[in-house]
Amino acid sequence: MFNSHLVVNTARTPFRYLWLAVWALLSFAVSADTSQKPLNSPAxxxxxxxxxxxxxxxxxxERHENxxxxxAGRLYLLGGRGERPLDIFDPATGQWQQGAKPPFELHHMQAVAYDDKLYVLGALTGDxxxxxxxxxxxxYNPATDTWQTGPEIPAQRQRGxxxxxxxxxLIYLIGGNNRGHMSGFVAWLDVFNPATxxxxxxxxxxxxxxxxxxxxxxxQIYAAAGRMSSHDTGETMSLTVSAVDVYDIKTQRWHTLDTPLPTxxxxxxxxxxNGQLVVIGGESLRQVSAHNEVEAYNPATKQWQKWPALPTGRHGTQATLLNGVVYIAAGSANRGGxxxxxxxxxxxxxxxTTP
Structure with missing residues (x-):
């Protein structure tokens, strides 16, 4: 079933965490980064x-980059720097419980649900x-509480x-970096067919x-926010991307919105x-604390609107929607680690209802 061929079409140590924190707070303190200023003011x-x-x-x-x-009605919190457990939240009971631990460290991901299972791809591992x-x-199969190693991602297209x-x-994999935080940022788009x-x-x-x-x-696939991580050139956080790129799945063409991400x-x-792109939290050189901004783009009006801010800013986590409720958990409260x-x-x- 899993034929991972490509078709072309047009240390987990306290020292590592100390280094991440020191780097985030100090290494860019003298950087002059005009790209961090809001480009436009949302309503x-x-x-x-x-x-x-x-x-x-x-x-x-606790975790970040998770x-x-x-x-299938439950919320799955997985991965993050270091080998973190799989924590499962049941909104019906308000209870957390642990599931089977991932086979190795996973971080920097956008996990997705497919066929009532949890899929992880486009992720990083290591230091x-x-x-x-x-x-x-x-x-990950919730029914059996087991992890399976699935198809190989083509070697020349692997990134996190x-x-x-x-x-x-179909599962679409967009952008990423094939060198971790070094200058391996890519604009690639790949699609995987689980059936074939x-x-x-x-x-x-x-x-x-x-x-x-x-x-x-x-x-249409929307790619918004992010950066071009380039630690080897001293630009780990400074090269943020304000442009919002949109891929039309039917026409197989990209275009860039006229209105960039405000922050x-x-x-x-x-x-x-409700048909709007909602971008939550984040990190930048603009501030030491993680962003609490929540900004929504309405394709019908082509305008951004400011939504209720997070009570505690955070980056390096994922938001998910279940039964008309947006949930977000964990993350880092400051830029870095x-x-x-x-x-x-x-x-x-x-x-x-639109907020």
Whole structure:
């Protein structure tokens, strides 16, 4: 079933964490980075809904650069720097419990749900700054609480820090970095067919980026936020990407929105609410604390709007939507490697209400 061929079409030590924190706070203190200034001012939010802290039974492990995704009615918090457990939250009971641990360290990912299973691809493993890209798709089956090593990602297209989306039975892998945090950022777009095991390389995006999440709206893939990580040139965080690239799955063409992301940043989460692209949190050289901004783009009006801010800014985590509620958990409260969080926030939304 898994034929991982490519078809072309047009240390987990305290010292490592200390280094990440020191680097984030000090190494760019003297950098003059004009790219971090907001490019345009989104309309102010008019919503009454606000983020809330979910009261839970038990707590998950603190972590950042993790995945967080809804699968079959539950929320799965996985990965992060260091070997972290799989923590599972049941909204019906408000309880956390642990599942089977991933087979190795996973971080810098956008996990997705497919066929009632959890899929991880486009992720990194290992230590900063030249982390390795994972070579195979990893699949977690909630029904059996087991991990499976899935198809190989074509060697020449392996990377991490990528955006990943599922659409009409296909899995799309967008952007990323094939050298961890070194200057290996790419604009690649690939699609994987789980039914046939076939990978297909599609047209490159207009802009390379890593440290971002992607979404699908009306047969179009949106790649927003992120950066071009280039630690080897001293530009680990400074090359943020404000342009929003959109791939039309039907026409197989890219275009770039006329209205860029208002607050350029990377390490963001992204979800779709009522047909809008919602970009959450992130990190940049603009500030030491992680961003708490939540900005939404409406394709119908072609305008950005400011949504309710996170009570605690964060980067390096994922947001997910379940039963009309946006959930986000964990992440780092400052740029770089900490402090790591383990709280669970939610934004309740009526299914037919736009914040």
């Amino acid at each position: 102010p939010v008019t919503a009454q809904a606000q983020w809330q802290t979910q009261n839970t039974q038990g707590t998950p492990a 995945g967080f995704v809804a699968v 900063f700054p030249e982390e390795k890209s994972i070579a195979n798709i990893l699949i 820090g990528s955006g990943v989306v599922v659409h009409n039975g 095991g076939q990978w297909t390389a599609l047209a490159d995006a207009p802009n390379a980026r890593d440290h971002f999440h992607a979404v699908v709206i009306d047969d 350029p940043r990377a390490g963001t989460a992204a979800v779709v609410i 900490g402090p790591e969080l383990n709280d669970l926030l939610l934004l309740p939304l009526a299914a037919d």
